[in-house]
Amino acid sequence: MALADDLRARIRDIPDFPTPGVLFKDITPLLAHADSLRAVVGAIVEHFDGDRRPDTIVGIESRGFLLAAPVADRLGAGVVLVRKPGKLPWRTVREDYDLEYGSDALEIHADALRPGERVLVVDDVLATGGTAAATVRLVERLGAEVTGLAFLIELAFLGGRARLPGVEAMALLTY
Numbered sequence: 001m002a003l004a005d006d007l008r009a010r011i012r013d014i015p016d017f018p019t020p021g022v023l024f025k026d027i028t029p030l031l032a033h034a035d036s037l038r039a040v041v042g043a044i045v046e047h048f049d050g051d052r053r054p055d056t057i058v059g060i061e062s063r064g065f066l067l068a069a070p071v072a073d074r075l076g077a078g079v080v081l082v083r084k085p086g087k088l089p090w091r092t093v094r095e096d097y098d099l100e101y102g103s104d105a106l107e108i109h110a111d112a113l114r115p116g117e118r119v120l121v122v123d124d125v126l127a128t129g130g131t132a133a134a135t136v137r138l139v140e141r142l143g144a145e146v147t148g149l150a151f152l153i154e155l156a157f158l159g160g161r162a163r164l165p166g167v168e169a170m171a172l173l174t175y
């Protein structure tokens, strides 16, 4: 089986989770399968190695953390966390963003990135793009530069990529 087909087979569709109308992409079977996890991490590392190599990986809470850490390790980079409000213990910078109904926010430690640092943002799913766009704004507010975004899954029909102009965004699987 081709790699993409093998990975797709390990992603479970959960209708109406966490709210009615959402088809949730459950990646836990993929994460639990050693060869699949290694293949995902390896594909992201391969794409962003060489000229595109970042200084730091920013992982988005919470499934993004699970991919950010092994990618960082293999690229010789550190990991910085972007979290929901109230989770980070030190001084933070905050960005609010709109959801389909209501709004949410993300935070980063104010001293987490140095000006000019090259950052790769990692998350599991690119949906409407609000989460990733808010993360890009957080990175830029600290004076660092987003040189790439990596997702395991892109839900292309939601058009999230349009909210990430001018940045190289790669997704391993597109729906």
Ligand code: AMP
Pocket (backbone or CB within 6 Å): 022, 023, 024, 025, 026, 060, 061, 062, 063, 123, 124, 125, 126, 127, 128, 129, 130, 131, 132, 155, 160
């Ligand atoms: P968005 O801001 O709409 O791009 O949503 C991206 C964030 O929400 C990611 O951190 C995902 O983990 C999560 N997410 C959104 N839609 C889904 C979905 N259909 N299945 C799994 N996770 C999702």
